[in-house]
Amino acid sequence: MFMLRNYFQSQQPFPTVDYGHVSTVVSKADFDKVTRQQVEKEGAPDHRLTIVDFYATWCPPCKAAVPLYAKMSEDYYKKGVQFYKCDVDKSRDTSSSQGISAMPTFKVYKGGICVETVKGLSEANIRAALDKALVETSVGGAQTKK
Known part of the structure; x- marks a missing residue:
């Protein structure tokens, strides 16, 4: 019975929402562009x-x-956090390069470097990862976590 429920649930269309500030990453080039943001004038990494x-x-x-x-x-919009989503089936090269083995996986990047990772759906853990990265950004340094 559980398998039948999961089958029918997986056949439902993917939901959309009419609010929020979430953009889609459709290729490895898009991913590299949004995670490796640079300050053009100074050439320094964007924080x-x-x-x-x-x-x-x-x-x-x-x-x-x-x-x-x-x-x-x-x-988190006013705090300057940029939100993106990446379909692992449509962008296999991106998900593979990022070592994605479970869905959903949420990764927080600063200057092209992954600083936090949350596997699975836990709003509290995602918010904690963002808040931690924001604090580390405001004090000037974040450690890489993969």
């Missing part, structure tokens, strides 16, 4: 944070994450 939701359209927890992620994008 803004970028979070990427690596998801699959057939994944029930990924579907449940859509409204939560959109809401978080609104909450």
